[in-house]
Amino acid sequence: MKKFLNLLIFKKEMGLGPSPFIVARDVLSVFWFRLLTIGVLSALVVLAQTVAAGTLMYTMAHSLSLPKFITNIFSEIENTSVMWLPIIAFVFAALSAYLMYLHSLIAVSVMVDYEKKCAERLIKILQSDSKLYKTLTDNQIVTLISKDCRFGGRIAYEFSTMVMPLGVALGGFPVLFYINHYATISLLIVMTLAFSGQAIVWRMAKKVSQDMESDAAFDRIAKADLLKELKSISGSYQEITAKVPDPIFMNTYRRRLTMPHMGNFLGGLLYALATAVIMFWFLVFPQKDQVHGGLMFYIFVAIFVLSRLRIAPKVFTNFHVFFNYFGRAFYIIRHGKLPESLKAKSSNEVDATPLDEDY
Secondary structure, three states: OHHHHHHHHOOOOEOOEOOHHHHHHHHHHHHHHHHHHHHHHHHHHHHHHHHHHHHHHHHHOOOOOOOHHHHHHOHHHHHOOOOHHHHHHHHHHHHHHHHHHHHHHHHHHHHHHHHHHHHHHHHHHHHHOHHHHHHOOHHHHHHHHHHHHHHHHHHHHHHHHHHHHHHHHHHHHHHHHHHOHHHHHHHHHHHHHHHOOHHHHHHHHHHHHHHHHHHHHHHHHHHHHHHHHHHHOOOOHHHHHHHOOOHHHHHHHHHHHHHHHHHHHHHHHHHHHHHHHHHHHHHHOOOOOOOHHHHHHHHHHHHHHHHHHOOHHHHHHHHHHHHHHHHHHHHHHHHOOOOHHHHOOOOOOOOOOOOOOOO
């Protein structure tokens, strides 16, 4: 088991740089408290939504039999005015929204601070190793510090976003398990099997990112030829515009921008499958002691939890796409030497990939 974990987390670096799991470990070691806070806030979001939902159903009909832990919360309300119920629901729903806002603020701070930290590490290494500094061109240094470290910040952001559905699951699934443990166990099994297929998308995302690097060379050649033709005033407008941007590069770039949305699509399919499992369970295996209020409450909490979990495939896909670029800078930070991808570049090569990519 120990050897398997070492292979998974600390596997030998190849190609552009280290394993994504090593980058994740680095982010976790630096910002573990913020990431833990995000997880706790996400769990509290589910609990606040649970209380708000229970209040809403209690208001709709007092005759609805809700789960015992919900009725215990509102047992003291019997002797007070029901007009307080909308206020209670609003307070907890607003609290949930504020907690999600805090989660976003923390995730952004992790992204910005990790990008800055990576740039500081690179600069320190380049200053202390004159031989390494002279090996790199000015364009390569600028690319490493600006673009690659920016992708490092995006990886940190995606990792922070990844913690959110985990926190939601930790807060939501115990509630679902309390209401109907058989349906919840079935739901977890189906989601685990469905999510295992995400590995195919990860491999596709990695290949597209690698193709992006190699095909960028065609775009650079096309732009160099464009400058020559403009200076010599040779070639027609149609001939010139047909070459720039390079069709091969643009096709790969289009595929790359599509990959995170494919992850989002798979998340939607996972959400649809999970909701179908819930409906199937309550229709085919009705519980004698399962009352309508409990069923409604279970469905509400399940939909809220699943709507947050559906972003997980997109987050994982983004993580792998961004890693293919940040791996170059992180390799230097980790080993103090150039990866093979930078050694192979010529001194006059300019990186053609954009610096401000948003998905």
